[in-house]
Amino acid sequence: MVWQDRDKGESGVQFPYRYRVMLVDDEEEVREGVREKVEWNRCGFELVAEASNGQEAWETAKTVAPDVVITDIRMPFMSGLExxxxxxxMFPDICLVILTGYDDFDYAKRAIQENVTEYILKPVNFGEFTALMGRIREKLDQHLAKQYDLKRLREQYEMSLPAMREQLLARLLDSSVQEEWAREKAREMRLTIIGEKWTIALIRYNGGDGASRERELLPHMVRQRAEKELPRYCPVICFLYQDYVAVLATIEQQQDMLQLINGMRQICLSAQRFLQLELAVGIGSTCTALSQLRRSAMEARNALDYQTMVGEEPVVYIGDIEPQTTEASALEGYSFRELLAAMRLEDNDQIEETVRNFLSVLRAKKMPVSQYRLSVMELATELLRVIKTYELEDTDDLSQQLVELTLLKNLNSPWVFESRLIQLCQQISRSIAQKRNNATQLVAEEAKTYIQKHYSNPALSLESVCTHLHLSVSHFSTLFKQETGCGFVNYLTQVRLTQAAWLLDNTDSAVGEIAQQVGYSEPAYFSYVFKKRYGVSPMKYRYMKEKGEDGEG
Structure with a gap:
């Protein structure tokens, strides 16, 4: 709900929101009287819509989302109670006001059952009506006040989130926890931990000439430097932990670990130069579960204990002291995922950068040609899987290009191979985008076909079409309007009325029969909608066509 200024009421209090009102009555004189004689702005309301029958009001409400609806009971097409x-x-919090000339107990009872806010009789006393609107406004203001209190609680919770996240991270480093619990808590606190493979680094700071500085600021100074410098090397989360600045770093491949070590060295040099601080950094081994971060933190502490053995080196990685086994194919798989993401987004620059990075990592390992070719074949296999998954139109051509590209003669010319691989990945990306656009068009065409087959069914609705297509209402509504230029309801009405006009012009069927044939169970409402579109009633339209007149209003 949008908060906006509105005029002051008689009390001088400035209300934060002007409530939206829709007026429904089949008598134009009644609507005009209420519209003109009520000082809407002064009461804190805005009259946003009117309707002359229940069906029109129901369709309008879906668009304007009123806060208050004032409606008559007896109206054509749909009663006020319905x-x-x-x-x-649809709108559980809406205020409903029955405005009617019928003083009948059964109507009053039905109104109570529908949780109607007020029930008043015609003729309207506008002094009493203004007082009634004042009571409604007070109820709405009270409801908003409750929501506002919830909003303040939410704001307080949001302000506490950073501290709560640090407490969670500290617990992950201190305690043995269940993986499911750790991930659920991270989601609950919206703690974004990138990737699926991490390490913990602990930065220990020595205060130097502590007498000349405020020692309590040291950890914050180090953390600030880490948060500024390290993201250039790999994704990180920095937080205070015991007597350390802790860093949770995403390490998906060996190159990331080297980047983290280099980044830590730069921080140590920067702290020594600008802050006169001597830092030492211990880095634990990588893990694939949040519940394993405790082990990585313990290894980071052990790495700090080894520092005396490595002399001047301020950064110690436990894997250099206590070698760990690695899985090359898993490390290379991360590059595959990055590449596939760029291809799905049709980001040519990112595709080029990712391919170059992937191949540079392979070259840096100086592996034998056979192992190098095996890694390239793994990439080709991933790309073939993408081509097959998307069922691209040029599948055979793309697959053949991939096979030819992985031949040994191409691998012997690394720069030519790199250029051709980038071009091929970009070609696959374009094919994916075209496939996606075609799929959108196919969905719209299938919806149109379904509408053409079922428009005569009065129960045909947006929901029934979405059920047939196995799509959500919001997603379908967006793509359908994108392809047709109009919403579902307008398109269905257009189809029905076009067919109705053709039947009026080419058959002798009665208007009531035609209404049934095009999906309107109420002939009177059909005539109302038809006249709204063509400017004349169905009977007048048929007469004009028979006389050779245009028939368009």
Missing amino acids: LCHNLRT
Whole structure:
């Protein structure tokens, strides 16, 4: 709900929101009287829509989302009580006011059942009506006040989140926890931990000439430097932990670990130069579960204990002291995922950068040609899987190009191979984008076909079409409007009325029969909608066509 200024009421209090009102009555004189004689702005309301029958009001409400609906009971096409029932279902907090000339106990009882806010009789006393609107405004203001209190609680919670996240991270380093619990808590606190493979680094700071500085600021100074410098090397989360600045770093491949070590060295040099601080850094081994971060933190402490053995080196990685086994194919798989993400987004620059990085990592390992070719074949296999998954139109051509590209003669010309691989990945990316666009068009065409087959069914709705297509309402509505230029309801009405006009012009069927044939169970409502579109009633349209007149209003 958008908060906006509105005029001051008689009390001088400035209300934060002007409530939206829809007026529904089949008598134009009644609507005009209420519209003109009520000082809407002064009461804190805005009259946003009017309707002359329940069906029109129901369709309008879906668009304008009113806060208050003032409606008559007896109206064509849909009664006021039926309208109230539908509105209460869609808008649970809406205020409903029955404005009617019928003083009948059964109507009053039905109104109570539909949770109607007020029930008043015609003729309207506008002094009493203004007082009634004041009572409604007070109820709405009270409801908003409750929501506002919840909003303040949410704001307080959001302010506490950074500290709560640090407490969670500290617990992960201190305690043995269940993986499911750790991930659930991270989601709950919206703690974004990138990737699926991490390490813990602990930065220990020595205060130097502590008498000349405020020692309590040292950890914050070190953390600030780490948060500024390290993201250039790899994704990190920095936080205070015991007597350390802790860093949770994403390490998906061996190159990332080298980058982290280099980044830590730069921080140590920077702290020594600008802050006169001597830093030491211990880095634990990588892990693939949040529940394993405790082990990595213990190894980081052990690495710091080894520092005396490595002389001047301020950064110690436990893997250099206590070698760990690595899985080359898993490390290379991360580059595959990066590449596939760039291809799905049709980001040519990112595709080029990712391919170059992937191949540079392979070359840096100086592996035998056979192992190098095996790694390239793994990449080719991933790309073939993408081509097959998307069922691209040029599948055979793309697959053949991949096979030819992995031949040994191409691998012997690394720069030519790199250029051709980039071009091929970009070609696959374009094919994916085209496939996606074609899929959108196919969905829209299938929806149109379904509408053409079922428009005569009065129960045809947006929901039934989405059920047939196995799509969500929001997603379908977006792509359908994108392809057709209009919403579902407008398109369905257009189809029905176009067919109705053709039947009026080419058959002798009665208007009531035609209404049934094009999906309107109420002939009177069909005539209303038809006249709204063509400017004349169905009977007048047929007469004009028979006389050779245009028939368009």
